[in-house]
Amino acid sequence: MSTHESEPESDAESIASASSITASTFIPSFTPVPWYHFSFRTIVLISLPLFSLLGLYGTLILGEANGLFKGIIAIISIDDPKFPTTEDDLLMRYTQIGWLDKQLTILVTFFAPVVDMNQGALSMFSVFGAGQFGAAWALMFMESLRMGNRRRVVSFAGTFGLIFQNISYTVTVPIWLFIYLLTSPVSKPFPGTHANSVLLVSPWDLRILPASIALSYIIPTILMGLQSPSVVSSLTHQRLIALWQPFPLWTVLIHMFLRSILQTLSTTLFSSTTKATTTTRPKTTLGTTYLSNAKPVYRFILTLCLVTHLPILILSLLPPSLIPSTLPTLHAMSAQSPLDIYIPYFPLPSYKVSTLAEGTHNFLIWDVYVGSFAFLLWGILLYRNATTEKAIVDPNTSLPIYRELLLGERIEDGMAWRKLAGKVVMWCVLSGPIGALAVLLWERDAIVRQKIKQGL
Template sequence: MLSPLLRRAGVVVALLCVYALGANALYGLLFRNGYYDALIRLRDEGPHHLPGTTNPILTRYTGIGFLDKLLTLATVMFANVTDGSSPQLSLYSFHFAGQYLAILIVTTIEGLRRGNQSNTIRFFSVWACLMQATSYGCTMPLYGIFHFLTSPTAEEISPRLVEVVSTANPLELSTLSEAFTLGYVVPAVLMCVPLFSNRLHQWFGGLWQGSPIFAMLLQKLFAVRQAALQRSPHARPHTPNVYQPSSSKQQQSLAGGSLSSVLSTRSHEKRSLAKSYLFAFVWCILSQVIPLALIAAVYLRPSMFPARLSEAWTITNVFVPHPFWSTEKMESMATGMHDFFLYDQYIGSTGAIIWAYALYVNARERPMKARSWAKSAFVIVTLSLATGPAGAVVWLMWERDQSLLSRTAVSH
């Protein structure tokens, strides 16, 4: 059996390999298929219109030069996602958006843990913005590496692990689903609804790029509001404030023998985690099942759909990218971006599964045997097919947390 140090090194090496693959498959792809050259021509020569349209590109959002350039670039890259010119890209983007939302929720939960309050994992919104600005495929492996090298929540099973995985900000955890609904889902819907002017449409697209920041701010705002309600004189006097972190004296008291209080606190924390994980898991299911159902419907009843959808919505067209090592030029900027998004999710999700699976294994009380490895691998593959790869990540983290918070041991 490998030592914990060797296992951790193995995980880091695996994530480094995923990162190297991502850098080549994503950024190398943009050079090889001609997308980068097309962007340069669009910038330097024009016409300065969104790809495949006559709509002028909006270049001013905030008045901050660097930020406006990033938002303009993002607007160009996402333009064909929502304009209906590439139905296969639009359908895939719906799938990716739901999967990506689940990953954001998982990393947000990780940033709220006690053990991560003194390292970079705490700043989950910064990591999410890196995913938005650079790529999910390259950022997620780096996130996993930083986590395994710096976070005590990546350690082997122990009483200390049980404590460090507990939530440092329970109120923020309890409001997570509402914050992401308003901060992520609503801007995404506004970006996609074809009822607005071109200028407003681009504004909504730029707004969505800041969704991790909006979700984080809403999360803190809702937590402050909930704390104020708990302090209100109209609150029920006998309801325990289970969401307030324990002081050092309280923790000593708990360690001294108040096991029932520990179990009660953990029970409430488990319910808050379950609410957040369930929210993420439902989005995984919807984002996986709806595209597959539409593809099946088009295949079984093609007469019910426009001909362009019957041709575009197939498993191959929606979910299978061109080889990233190919030097063949893209058919259009829409197809080039479709391939980019495909590799972005597949590579990022590979890194996420490696990271989550390693944490899941570390949290087990008993060593993994061959049968356990095979069973968990089967579950991961099955969930990835049924709910998308992010669904497997959510399941792994949910199982890990429920197992750890069910332990009755209290560290002293």
């Protein structure tokens, strides 16, 4: 009898002990991570395709809906087509290759109001956009040259450049950035000891990169902006616009040519001096000299953004009375407000543009903004990655302390996030989104250099 009575007690005790074990697993201080909590990298990866879709809508879909593309096709389809806003014949033959000539004719017609300095708000935005576009291309080309990107898809910057010249910058660039984050080791946190195999760019590439961009992009941009017929003839004007279109190809070819010439000259003229120097001078780590070689490139890119943005912004804020009427182009530009220059119309599919210039202006606003802010978001991620690996916490060094920010931990009042946001906003105002991107990448490289010096 006693044995039967003890069995229920044993069962009760076992159940109680099991429940106590189960209850002890629920720690009051433990807060489960919600399913919707994403890392910043995941947020960027999700955002980039959305940027591409947004750019697709703002450029290609709206361009079809508002009559821009139909207007261009109507201009080139008549029996005796004329160059927009003139009575000059529209050039239809450039290469004697049918499909290529047709594409160039469409692009030349599209860019006709863009390079016309009498188009007010469009003319001003064109100067700003040319600087942002060229600076973004320089950074994109520089990224393709990094050690970690060699023989990867993102290293074919020239191919992607030709694609965005024919589709649009705002659709193509977010896709390139998305591929970059998925495939490039540069997009992931890495210690300074790995910088030689990941981040660095050949010193030769860095030295000639500004010259390559100047010869392939800046000079052709200036040439296609020469006014017709006051400076060049209409046919020459159209040929210069067509010459500008494949500038990504010109960049690759000019860069390869300059590099081969300079390396050959260096080998033949300074080989004996180099041998004597290398025997007497200790070897220097590439990582410690990288930033000194990259600094002129970043300065070049930032200057390009500043000189094409600040004057336009200041001119739009000045009252027209301050600009003398003896400068009619600048006087007319000063009458444009920042809203006219930088803000597109509300993107309703039912809206119809009244002129080719209006449609082109709206297209370029979407093209520059969406593509550039996608680039900036990508740059913020790379900037953050620079200190996630073995972050430095020594207050005596010059390295910014962002450990709490970069590891996703809260710090008091979110000061680190506000500091980063303030820096981005300030440089966007001064030099546009690509100028802010250049500053972030420049500082990212400085942080990695500091890691190399401290052996991290």
